[in-house]
Amino acid sequence: MIRYKKDTNNIATLILDMKNRPKNLINHEMVDAFMPVLEQLKKEKNRNELRGVIITSNKRNFLEGGDLEYLYRADDPQEVLELIHHLKKLFRAIENPGVPVVSAINGSALSTGFEMALATHHRIVLDNPKIRLGLPEVNLGLIPGGGGIIRLMWLLGIERAYEILALGRVYRPKEALKEEIIDDIACDERELMDKAREWILTTKEGRRPWDQEDMDISFGTADDAEMTSKIRRLNIQLVKENQFHFPAKHSILNILAEGSKVDFDTASEIESRYYTEVVCSETAKNKIKAFYFDHNAIMSGENRPKGFGKFRPKKIGVIGAGLMGSGIATSCAVKGLEVVLKDVSKVIAQRGKQHISNNLQEMLERNEIGEDERASILKKVYTTEKARDFDTCDLVIEAVFENANLKQKVTQEAENYMDEFSFVGSNTLSIPISQLAEVSQKPENYVGLHFFPPAHRVPLVEIVKGKKTSDETIARAFDFVKAIDKIPIIVSDNWGFYAARVQNTFLLESITMLSEGYAPALIENLGLQAGMPRGGLSMADELGLAMVLRYEEQADEHYGTKYVQHPAVEVLNKMIQELDRKGKTSSKGFYDYEEKSRQLWLELKTHFPSHQKDYDRQEVIERFLFAQVIEAGWCLQEGVIRTEAAANLGSIYGWGFPATKGGVIQYIFDYGKEAFLTRCKDFEERFGQRFKVPSFLKRLIEIY
C-alpha cells in the first residue's frame, strides 16, 4: 500500500501503491496504511535518523480522493464529521513530522489527493500535460473537507482561494504553477526526485506559516475592512449569478470568512462542520447522482446498441462554418480529430476557422487547453468549398440553416463523395430526421446529431434515430460523441426530440400564467428562482413565438384526438397574430428589445391584466418544474428517451433544468415521491390534464 525507502541522506521516500487498484485513492484503507508509517517516521525522527520525507506514487496517478459511493449514501452528520476529523488528523500528522515533507507528484492529484499534497511543505510536479491537479469538488456540489480550503486560504489569501475553489477547475502542471497552487515542476521523474531531495537538504524544518507565531494569512482576514468589503462583493456577485442555486460555493465563502478570523485548527473545525452540512445536503446528493452516477451510466453505453465494434473516428466533415458548425469543429479538433470545414466559399469557411480560433482562446482562458496545444489544434482544421474533400471523412455533420431543402441538398452533395462506411449526421433542432433522410442514398447511415449552442461548451449531443437509421449507425454516432468528450443521449425522431420538447413545457407554463393574471416580471423572476437559467417568457422570445407554437402544434398532430389544447396556445396566437409580437428576432415579443437592453413590453399588462395579488410563490415555482417533469415522463413512456439517467443529464445540459435538483426525474425524489403525486393531482384538478402523471412515471416512482 505504502512502500517505504530510505537513502543514505536519511531521506525517507513513501511510495503510494494501492493493491489491486489501477489508481491510488484516499479512502479508509489508505488512511489506515499511513498510520504505522507515520509512527515509524516519528521514531526515526526521535533517533535523529530522519532528514526529510518524499511522498510519491507508483501508479499512473499520484492520489485522488472522494469516495463518491460513500458520500452519496452518507446521511449521518456525526459519522461524516468524525471521518473528516480522522482524515484531517492524518494530514496534520503528515504536515508535522518535524522534518521537511515534499510531494513529488508524478501523476494526477485531485480533490482529497490534492488536499494531502497541500498538507506537505512543498509540491513538485512532473511536467506532463496529462497530469491534472486541483480541487474540483464544487462541480459535484461538494467542497473540500481535508483542510484544503484553509490551507489554500493561508497560502493565497481569501480572494484567490475563493476563486480557485468556487471555479473548481483542474489544472495542468504549468498552469498550476502559474496559479501558485504548486511550487515547482520537473521535466522528468529523475529531475522530480532530484529536486525533491535538494529542497529537503536546503530546508531546515518546513513549518507551515499557520504553525508559526508571527505569520498571518496572506492579504488579511475577514476582520480587515478591505477584505470585508471584498467578501461582501464576492458574495453578492455569487447571489446574482446563481440565485442561491449553488450552496456549495456559499459554504466555501462562509468557511473562508469565518476561518480567517481564528487559528488554523479552529478554522479546520469550522471547515469540517460546513463540509458535513454540504455532504449531507440534498443538493450534493442530487449533483453526485447526475454528474457521477447518471453520467457514468450513460458513458458506459447502457443505451448504445449492442454487438457493434468500437468506432474510432479520425476525420470529420462539417458543412456550414457558422457559429454552430465552428463550435462542432472546435469540439472535434480539440479531441485530436481532423476536421474538414466546408462552406459555400473558401472565404466563408475561413471565417469559421476564425470562430474556432476564438473558441480556443476562450478555452485557453478557462484552462481547458494548454497554450502549446492551440496551434496544433488549429492545424487540424482544413477549410474548403468542395464537397469532394469529404471523401476520406468517417462522418460528415451538416450544420447549415434550419431549412429542410438546404439540409437535404448539402448532405446529398457530401454523400456523393463518401464511402459506404461513413455516415451523415444532421444538426437540426426541429426537422424530423426521417424526412431529411428521404433523399439520402443510404438512409440507414443518416442520423441526427443535435448539438446545443455554444457547441464547443455544452457537453450534450442528442443522437436522433430516424425511421431507417440503423443500429450500427447509432452505435457509431454514440462512439463519436463519446470520442469528443460529450454526453450522447439517444432520442427518437419526435417533434423537438427530447430537450426542446420538454423545455417547451416550461415556456408554455410561463405563457399560461400570463393569461391567468400573473405579473410578467413575477413569471420571469420566479422562473429564475426555480433555478431555470432564464425566465420562460424570455426563453420563448429567443426561440421565437412561432417556434414555441409550432412544437405544440406538432404535439397536436402527434396525439390527434387525444390532444388537449394547452392554454398557452391562445396567448401565443394572440401575441403572434393580433399583436404582432413574434419574438426576439423582430425585437418585439414579450419583451421590447433594443440594441443592448430589453424591457418587458409595457402593454403586456393591458392585454393580460395582472390581477393575481396573493400568489403562492412556491406553487408557481412548482408548476414550472412539474410541467417539465411530466413531459419528460411522457418522453420516457413513449421511448423518446431511453433511460432516467439520460433524461436527467439531458435536462441539465440540454436546457438548464436546475442541477441542484439532479435533473428532471431525480427532482421527483428530491421533492418526495408521494408528495409529488399528491401535488400533481392537485395541479391536474386546478390547471388541467397536462399535470396528469404518465403511467410509466407512476411505475418508475413505485419501483424506487
Add this chain to the structure above:
Amino acid sequence: MKQLKNAYIYDSIRTPRGEGKSSGALYQVKPVDLLTTTLCALEKRNKLPTEQVSDAIIGCVSPVNGQGYNIAKTALLYSNWSDCVGGMQLNRFCTSGLEAINLAAVKIAAGHGDLIIAGGVESMSRVPLRSDGGALINDPEVINKVKYLPQGVAADLIASLEHFSREQLDEYALQSHQRASQAWKEGYFKNSIIPVVDQNELVVLDKDEHIRPNADLEGLAQLAPSFRFAGELGYESMALQKYPELEKLQYRHTAGNSSGMVDGAALVLIGSEEIGKRLDLQPRAKIRNFALAGGEPTIMLTGTITAAQKALERAEMSAKDIDLWECNEAFASVVLKFQQAMNINPKNLNVNGGSIAMGHPLGATGSILVGTLLDELERRDLKTGLVTLCAGGGMGVATIIERV
C-alpha cells in the same frame, strides 16, 4: 400606560450639523466634545443641579473608537457632571436618539428616576458609518439569509415599487432645502442651536453646513444615482428575490435626495411633573405615547408607518389629531411613502426641512427631530406632533408629543 403622561420635555438643544467628512467644520472636533458641548449648555441654561439627574441615555450608532467605551458616561465625567449620574449608550440604528427619549419616558413613568437626559451623538466624519462592523452587513451567510440590502438600494426598492419618479424625489429634496433655508433665515431654530466652540470659546460652527440654499432642480437632476453600482453588483437580484413582481430596480436616489452624512449632537431634558416644580423648570410638552415596530427587513425603511400607526392607537388618536409631523428624511422615498400611507397633507410634514437638507447624524437625529418639532409647535401655537424614523433591520420608532 397612564403613567406615561407623567414624562415631560423640559428642554431640547442641539449643535449645528457639520459635513461628515474631512472637509467638514466639525471634523476637527472629537465626538466626546460634541456631546460635552450640549451637556454643558443644558446644565447652564437650566441651572441644573446635575446630581438631580439620574441617567443620561445617549444614542450612538457606531460606538467604536472615539465613540466607543460608553460615550455617554465618558462625556458626563468629562463635563464635570455629578458622579452619581448614570450614562448609557444605546443603538437602535437611526432611531437611537428617539429611542433614548422613549426609554427615558418609560423610566420616569415607572418611577426609576425623575430627571433624565436623552439624546444622541454621531461624528460621521470621525467614525464613519459601518465602522463597528457587524454580521448583518458583513457576514455573507447572515446577509443572504436575511436578504439584507444596503439601505440606499432598499430606498430605491421603495421608489421602484411605488413608482416614485426621479423628479418627484428631487422635488421633495429641493423642498427640504428651501424649507430649511427659510427656517434658518427666519431664526426658527435659534432657541435650540448651541454653537460648537473651541477651548478658547471661539466658534467652530454655528450653522448647519449641509444646506444648499441655492439648490435647484437642474442641479439635483444632474447627480448620478448613488446605489446603481451596489445594485448592479448583485443587490438588485437579491431585492427581486424578495419582490419578484418587480422587473428591475430603478436607481433614483442620489446624494441630493438622500440624507446627508453629518456630525452633531442633541439632548432632550425629560422629567416628571414634580421635579419640574422642585427645580422651577417649565414643562414644554408631554410625551403622549410612542411605539416600536419591526417590519420586513429587505425593504427595511417602511417601519415608520407601522410605528406611527401603533403609537396613534396607543394614544387613542388618529392621524387627523396630529398637527405637525416629522418623518426622518433618510431618503426621499421613505418620506413620500410615509406621507402616502398615512395620508398626510405635505404642508404639515417636515415643515422646516429635514435630513436631506441639514443632514442625518445617525444617533442624534431622533432627538433633533423632537426638538425641531416642539419649537415649531410652539411657534405656530399648535398642540400635537408625531416624530418617526426608520431604522436598519426593518425597525421604526414613533413618538407623539403634546404641548402643555
